[in-house]
Amino acid sequence: MMLTRTLRSQCAMPALGLGTWPIKGPKCIDLVRTGLESGFRLIDTAQMYTNEVSTGMGIAQSGVNRHDIFLTTKVVGCNQGKLTRESVEMSLERLGTDYLDLILIHWPNPSLGRAEATWETLANVREEGLTMSIGLSNFSLTQYDALVDATGVEADVNQVQIDPWARQSELVDGLLERGVMPQAWGPLGTRAARHNTELDWSVLETVAARHGVSPHAIALADQLGRGFATVVRSSNPEHQLANLKALEIELTDQDKADLAGMAQETVHLYDSTVEEEF
Ligand SMILES: NC(=O)c1ccc[n+]([C@@H]2O[C@H](COP(=O)([O-])OP(=O)(O)OC[C@H]3O[C@@H](n4cnc5c(N)ncnc54)[C@H](OP(=O)(O)O)[C@@H]3O)[C@@H](O)[C@H]2O)c1
Structure with a gap:
């Protein structure tokens, strides 16, 4: 039985999910199929990844029942605003499904x-039953509060950059306080590689040796232990x-x-007030 998080929508979301960026085509089909065969039950894709078709094919080839899978996609910047609703229908068509579990901006x-107009459209899309839950990605607390003030619509999830070298405790606590x-x-x-930042894995390796597991699993276990969800x-x-x-x-x-005391190397954190993706 997979550990889950109960969202504001009352939907149960697997706490540990499988990411697909930037894998495309046959490699993405294999990633999704083997991931589901291994036991993952949350698949994270996005319009921007141009792998929704292969994600859908991987789900179909796995033989796992669609209703046992939590499927997330995201609205890309160029589909914000008037194109949002149509883009959700196109995502459904590409994924080969008639509903999503979660759609994020x-x-x-x-x-x-166009975030406000997009968010109101996603709330309507949820009312129509095309998605079970709606959420955001890369929103700061200030950006979140401004969006809710303007629209009155709260989010189920905010998918944000978190890792052992950027624990983002303030953001995590603020979201949990808001029920997100x-x-x-x-x-x-x-992503630290884009800043040529050498990350120090020694604490993760020490903890991993105590448990006889990989340091990667320790990083994920620490995130799960902090009470939120993660996609790897x-x-x-x-x-x-x-x-x-x-x-x-x-x-x-x-x-x-030991993990909470790891040196923070936040230089690789994306800043969503200046970083934009269309
Ligand atoms: N919302 C957003 O803006 C946003 C941005 C970025 C990513 N995402 C989502 O988050 C997901 C995860 O983030 P990410 O893909 O950037 O990075 P990540 O999951 O932190 O790292 C992926 C890398 O780690 C390696 N890896 C994973 N498990 C390993 C293990 N046990 N041992 C050794 N190496 C391991 C993978 O290589 P192998 O394939 O060889 O195992 C891959 O190179 C993405 O796929 C995407 O779905 C969302």
Whole structure:
């Protein structure tokens, strides 16, 4: 039985999910199929990833019942505003399904100024039953509060960048206080490479040695232990199984203290007031 988080919508979302960015085509079909065969039950895609068709094919090939899978997609910047509703229908068609479990606004894109209209459309799309839950991605607390003030619509989830070197405690606490489930993207810190930041895995390795698991599983177990959700990507079935071990790890108080004390290297954090994706 997969650990789940109960969202504001009362839907149960698997706490540990499988990411698909930036894998496309046959490699994405294989990633999704093997991930589901390994035991993942949340698949995270996005219009921007141009892999919704292969994600749908991977789901079909896995033989796992669609209703046993929590499927997330995201509205890309160029589909914000008047195109949002049609883009959701196109996502459904590409994914080969008649509903989504969760649709997110992928980035706030402040210079575009269409987040409010997009958010109201997603609330309507949920009313119509095309998605069970709606959420955001890469919204700061300030951006979240402004959106809710303007629309009166609260979110089920905010998918944000969190990893062992950027624990984002203030953001996590603020979202949980608002009843929004944080979901980590990039939970292994791989985006640090874009700043040539060398990450120090030694604490994760020390804790991993105590439990006889991979340091990657420790990073995920720590995120789960902090009470939120996380999506990790692997195309390698052995890594997929190793990551699922995170669900079985019981971190000790010493482990938690060691992980919480890791040096923070937040230089690789994206800033959604200036970073935009269309
Ligand atoms: N909302 C957003 O703006 C946003 C942004 C970025 C990502 N995302 C979502 O979040 C998901 C996860 O983030 P991410 O893909 O950027 O990074 P990630 O999951 O932190 O890291 C993925 C990398 O870690 C490796 N890896 C995974 N498990 C491993 C293991 N057990 N041992 C060794 N290496 C391992 C993978 O290689 P192998 O394939 O070889 O295992 C891959 O290179 C994405 O796929 C996407 O769905 C969302």
